[in-house]
Amino acid sequence: GRNNAFLEINHSIKQKQYVDWKYLNLKNICVSPPKERMGKGERIAYRFYTKQLPELTELYNLFYKNGKKFIPLEIDINPVILSIWFMDDGSKCGISNFYLNTQQFTKNDQEFLIKKLSIFGLKARLNKDKIYYRIRFLSSSVSYLKEILKENLIPSMKYKLGYDPVETCSK
Secondary structure, X not given: OOOOEOOXXXXXXXXXXHHHHHHHHHHHHEOOOOEEEEOOXXXXXXXXXXXXXXXXXXXXXXXXXXXXXXOOOOOOOOHHHHHHHHHHHEEEEOOOEEEEOOOOOOHHHHHHHHHHHHOOOOOEEEEEEOOEEEEXXXXXXXXXXXXXXXXXXXXXXXXXXXXXXXXXXXX
């Protein structure tokens, strides 16, 4: 049985460079290097796992209560954390619509995250995505957001900033 939590990093093969970057930063606690795996349909996943560790259990307990994900009050957001968050959950739609796909959190947690983002001078609002909410950056904050992110995004993820003509959202 499992005594401690572990972390699974699992992305599309299209984000191989990002998974490799994460692995380089976590390899001391990993079971083995990333591997390709066939997903559903044509999707090829690229993933790795960490060892089970008490420190990861502590982190798990910070973000989950009774199996439900939530945002701890003491969460810290800095440019590196924001960049990793955007590489994982950020998307661009159209010319200036930038989102953090936070649909798995409660509305209250998302409003709390918006307050945390305002510490950077980033203005954002909740945007209804079908039945759930996500965070949308106001167009007045987009150029500043890009400025913060571009220092820390790995090259293969810069398409999320719109420097490539690729949409990262579904319409």
